[in-house]
Amino acid sequence: MSDENINPQNISIQPQENNLTDNKPTLLNLRRTIFITLLIVLTIGIPVSLFLFFNQTKKSTSPTPVPTSTPTSAAIPTPVLSQAPLPSPAFVPDEVIVKYKSGQSPDEINDDSKKRSLENFLMANGMLSQERLHETNDPVLKTFFILKLKKGVDLQKLILLLKEREEVESVELNYVPELF
Secondary structure, eight states: OOHHHHSTTOOOOOOOOOHHHHHHHHHHHHHHHHHHHHHHHHHHHHHHHHHHHHTOOOOOOSOOOOOSSSGGGGTSOOOOOOOOOOOOOOEEEEEEEEEEOTTOSTTTOOOHHHHHHHHHHHHHTTEEEEEESOOSSOTTGGGEEEEEEOTTOOHHHHHHHHHTSTTEEEEEEEEOOOOO
């Protein structure tokens, strides 16, 4: 076979240069531009959307003014909206959560007189029972206990008394979690 059979018109065929290499700088510039644009949108967009989400204001409670030019406006009473006080966070009424210092929880106290002193103090101040908040081997979570109290115990007074005890690290009401 001769070259004439392969190329009957005698057109010189030269190998084409790789067009991909010609487009490479353009593709890199396009990718870089897209990346920078995406980065700017994320850098500005996320904080702005978070700001708007957390700073949504409630609708105004003031009544919408009724135009006085219409003849029927005198017959329509203007609603009076009162703003109700915000509800306080809900909590279990006769319970508190106590976090004892490490090694000072009722299960960990080795000295019988110290343990009896703590139990007597708690019983005298309205405790019915005491149980761990979590059944776990975690040394931190083992120090949290729920104190179940008699009905009518002054929780604020009890919290102040418990915070004065050397065994107690902190005391809180047993709040009920609420979705917002």
